[in-house]
Amino acid sequence: MEMKPVVGVMGPGAPDEETMAMAEEVGRGVAERGGVLLCGGGGGAMEAAARGAAQAGGTVVGVLSGPDPAAANEYVTIRIATGMGNARNVVNVLSSDVVIAVRGSYGTLSEIALALKCGRPVVALQSWRLDRIGLDDELFHVAGSPAEAVRKAFELIT
Amino acid sequence: MEMKPVVGVMGPGAPDEETMAMAEEVGRGVAERGGVLLCGGGGGAMEAAARGAAQAGGTVVGVLSGPDPAAANEYVTIRIATGMGNARNVVNVLSSDVVIAVRGSYGTLSEIALALKCGRPVVALQSWRLDRIGLDDELFHVAGSPAEAVRKAFELIT
Amino acid sequence: MEMKPVVGVMGPGAPDEETMAMAEEVGRGVAERGGVLLCGGGGGAMEAAARGAAQAGGTVVGVLSGPDPAAANEYVTIRIATGMGNARNVVNVLSSDVVIAVRGSYGTLSEIALALKCGRPVVALQSWRLDRIGLDDELFHVAGSPAEAVRKAFELIT
Amino acid sequence: MEMKPVVGVMGPGAPDEETMAMAEEVGRGVAERGGVLLCGGGGGAMEAAARGAAQAGGTVVGVLSGPDPAAANEYVTIRIATGMGNARNVVNVLSSDVVIAVRGSYGTLSEIALALKCGRPVVALQSWRLDRIGLDDELFHVAGSPAEAVRKAFELIT
Numbered sequence: 359m360e361m362k363p364v365v366g367v368m369g370p371g372a373p374d375e376e377t378m379a380m381a382e383e384v385g386r387g388v389a390e391r392g393g394v395l396l397c398g399g400g401g402g403a404m405e406a407a408a409r410g411a412a413q414a415g416g417t418v419v420g421v422l423s424g425p426d427p428a429a430a431n432e433y434v435t436i437r438i439a440t441g442m443g444n445a446r447n448v449v450n451v452l453s454s455d456v457v458i459a460v461r462g463s464y465g466t467l468s469e470i471a472l473a474l475k476c477g478r479p480v481v482a483l484q485s486w487r488l489d490r491i492g493l494d495d496e497l498f499h500v501a502g503s504p505a506e507a508v509r510k511a512f513e514l515i516t
Numbered sequence: 517m518e519m520k521p522v523v524g525v526m527g528p529g530a531p532d533e534e535t536m537a538m539a540e541e542v543g544r545g546v547a548e549r550g551g552v553l554l555c556g557g558g559g560g561a562m563e564a565a566a567r568g569a570a571q572a573g574g575t576v577v578g579v580l581s582g583p584d585p586a587a588a589n590e591y592v593t594i595r596i597a598t599g600m601g602n603a604r605n606v607v608n609v610l611s612s613d614v615v616i617a618v619r620g621s622y623g624t625l626s627e628i629a630l631a632l633k634c635g636r637p638v639v640a641l642q643s644w645r646l647d648r649i650g651l652d653d654e655l656f657h658v659a660g661s662p663a664e665a666v667r668k669a670f671e672l673i674t
Numbered sequence: 675m676e677m678k679p680v681v682g683v684m685g686p687g688a689p690d691e692e693t694m695a696m697a698e699e700v701g702r703g704v705a706e707r708g709g710v711l712l713c714g715g716g717g718g719a720m721e722a723a724a725r726g727a728a729q730a731g732g733t734v735v736g737v738l739s740g741p742d743p744a745a746a747n748e749y750v751t752i753r754i755a756t757g758m759g760n761a762r763n764v765v766n767v768l769s770s771d772v773v774i775a776v777r778g779s780y781g782t783l784s785e786i787a788l789a790l791k792c793g794r795p796v797v798a799l800q801s802w803r804l805d806r807i808g809l810d811d812e813l814f815h816v817a818g819s820p821a822e823a824v825r826k827a828f829e830l831i832t
Numbered sequence: 833m834e835m836k837p838v839v840g841v842m843g844p845g846a847p848d849e850e851t852m853a854m855a856e857e858v859g860r861g862v863a864e865r866g867g868v869l870l871c872g873g874g875g876g877a878m879e880a881a882a883r884g885a886a887q888a889g890g891t892v893v894g895v896l897s898g899p900d901p902a903a904a905n906e907y908v909t910i911r912i913a914t915g916m917g918n919a920r921n922v923v924n925v926l927s928s929d930v931v932i933a934v935r936g937s938y939g940t941l942s943e944i945a946l947a948l949k950c951g952r953p954v955v956a957l958q959s960w961r962l963d964r965i966g967l968d969d970e971l972f973h974v975a976g977s978p979a980e981a982v983r984k985a986f987e988l989i990t
Contacts, residue, residue: 441759468945599917629784
């Protein structure tokens with residue numbers, strides 16, 4: 359059986375409206391291209407991305423930091439409860455073929471770093487810009503719009 | 517959206533033929549009743565249960581102890597890579613609505629114990645018999661056959 | 675430099691008086707024999723064992739399930755905060771040369787199982803009796819008293 | 833009992849000579865000021881920092897990514913084996929009162945991000961410069977020399 363590509367979408371738990379809209383558009387784009395959306399399963403950008411994917415008919419995997427599957431947002435179709443706090447971020451990136459970071463703060467930065475450490479390519483959508491501090495890594499890419507982020511992410515899946 | 521129940525099926529990585537057949541029958545039964553099968557994603561009883569569920573058209577979640585999703589057995593439809601060794605067992609039980617233990621050794625015993633600790637009901641199919649040492653817990657049940665194990669598991673889902 | 679042996683002492687978080695006294699005596703015995711005591715760092719049997727070891731001048735490592743080192747009981751000298759819930763139990767057993775289980779419930783049973791899975795010998799002090807259900811494993815031993823448990827534990831360290 | 837401050841020193845596993853020397857000087861400084869050194873327990877900068885601290889008579893905690901305490905470098909006095917791969921990084925930062933990042937790559941960046949996420953202050957010694965990308969956070973500080981890094985770290989401990 360051919361596996362669908364898994365695209366991890368990471369972002370802040372309490373973002374502004376514009377970030378929510380971007381995350382939702384990314385989630386929709388992932389599903390429309392036939393990818394499985396993986397996210398943290400919580401609120402904010404995680405929920406927006408999940409909603410976008412779910413409304414486009416996609417499968418949504420939510421990997422929760424807490425111990426209770428019922429805490430997942432309503433758009434998650436496969437709930438993974440870790441009860442491991444931030445160590446959940448490792449599961450997020452290892453389980454993704456490619457990671458899209460939508461803006462975000464330290465949690466998202468940790469996921470970018472862990473993804474690169476684990477050899478998973480990253481597309482940073484108006485997010486942390488490692489290239490600004492001299493990083494030149496073929497795993498790290500930037501995007502200016504949700505559509506560009508999704509397009510680049512699928513190009514990076516091998 | 518109504519969530520499908522998630523049934524975790526735990527068992528040995530290197531079982532005998534009979535145990536493999538039992539795990540496969542359990543997996544098939546879970547899928548036939550409309551449940552999502554969750555397992556460790558590896559070989560042995562995990563693969564047998566996954567095969568049973570997949571052949572009945574079910575969704576199979578594999579939560580791997582290693583860091584590489586590609587190490588999942590071929591019947592897994594949703595691959596979760598933890599890279600956390602035995603700590604993966606915690607994710608297995610937290611993500612399940614009910615756990616069926618098919619025979620098994622220490623790894624399976626740890627999953628039974630963690631499930632009970634976390635409030636998840638357990639059906640032990642020719643597995644560890646906590647009741648033999650005086651345990652009386654409404655979360656812990658025993659079954660003699662795969663069919664009985666599946667039936668009891670679905671009865672325990674609230 | 676010669677490493678001191680590390681003895682993990684596992685037991686319930688909310689035990690009765692007698693269990694507390696047993697855990698304290700075990701902790702004291704570990705320190706008197708020159709071992710480092712490792713425990714979960716919390717209250718109940720963990721605190722009693724830590725107090726026994728600390729009062730005998732020993733080093734006490736507390737591996738906490740929560741994210742805050744300050745939550746450790748007052749007898750812990752080295753605080754490890756995991757924030758990983760029950761996955762912390764894996765760290766407990768992997769970091770111990772031998773594990774003494776003092777009575778205990780499901781959490782303790784998970785630690786016994788994980789220890790055996792990981793090849794760490796276990797002394798069960800009035801705790802789970804795997805031998806009653808037919809287990810014959812050279813890694814698993816039982817003890818009737820704290821003194822016997824400590825003596826056996828140090829014999830098992832290779 | 834007054835707890836000694838715990839200073840986490842993070843850095844690359846395979847650094848150049850100069851980075852090794854810097855990590856060793858940081859480790860020595862931590863011990864000379866009465867701090868406990870916490871590190872990843874492995875080779876490279878982790879071993880150099882541990883050597884510096886041990887030679888100054890300090891306690892060295894090594895939190896290993898692998899399952900075997902014996903894999904710790906020879907300067908570690910307290911060995912914590914997690915078997916959790918990169919999820920170990922979470923334990924590193926949660927268990928530290930302050931984190932010093934000595935140069936480093938993605939693993940170190942993940943520890944910086946996780947530390948900030950978890951509210952632990954960070955001193956970056958010729959390491960990732962979050963301030964260059966517009967970050968202004970009172971938890972994040974930079975240092976140009978090992979001596980400055982150690983001095984700042986102890987000032988940040990509350």
